Amino acid sequence: EVQVEESGGGLVQPGGSLRLSCAASGFTFSSHWMHWVRQAPGKGLVWVSRINTDGTTTNYADSVEGRFTISRDNAKNTLYLQMNSLRAEDTAVYYCVRVRQGSAGLDYWGQGTLVTVSS
C-alpha cells in the first residue's frame, strides 16, 4: 500500500526554522517526482515546491523561494522541506505528495503536518 507520512510540524516563532520530513513506503520512491503543497486554515491549496527523482532539479513558489529548500534521500525513502525565515503567512498544513508516473497528477497525499508560525 502506498503511503506518505509527514512529520516535523509544530509551533515556531517568526524568523525561526523548521524541517519537515515525509516518509514514503509501498512504492519505489526513487522513481517518483515529489511535491510539497500547503493549505492555510480554512483556505485553499497552494503549491510550494517540487523535486525530481534524483534530487538534481527543484522548483519553488515565489512566496518561498530563497527561504525553503526541498531535498530527498532515496536511500531512506524520505522527502524533506527545510523552512527558514518563517513568517506568519507560512502557517498551514503541509502535505507531502507523490506525482503519478508519466503524468502531472498528484496521486498520493499524506495527511499533512501543521506548521504554526506565531510569537
Next chain:
Amino acid sequence: QSALTQPASVSGSPGQSITISCTGTSSDVGGYNYVSWYQQYPGKAPKLIIYDVYNRPSGVSNRFSGSKSGNTASLTISGLQAEDEADYYCDSYTSSRTWVFGGGTKLTVL
C-alpha cells in the same frame, strides 16, 4: 503565479450534472495538457480525481469527467450524489516550471 480562477461555489440536486470551470492563461492551463482535479472533504487530504485534463485514476467513478478548451478547463460531475458534496480544486503546470492551484469550489448537493 496567480491562482487559477474557479467559482467559489456551485450547487445541484441529486441526479443532476454540474460543471466547475478553471480558468488560467496560455502560460498554464492553455499551454499544457497538465490540468488535474482534486476532491477534498473537510479535515481530509485531497484526492486526485482527474489528471492530464481528462484521465481518471482507477477507482474513481466515471461520473467524473474533465475537459479543456483554450485557457479554461472543466470538471463535470454527472448523476450528482450526496457524497459528492466537497471542495474541488484544479491545478496546472506552468511555463515557469511550477504548479498553480485554483482557489477551490465548494459543491453543495441540495
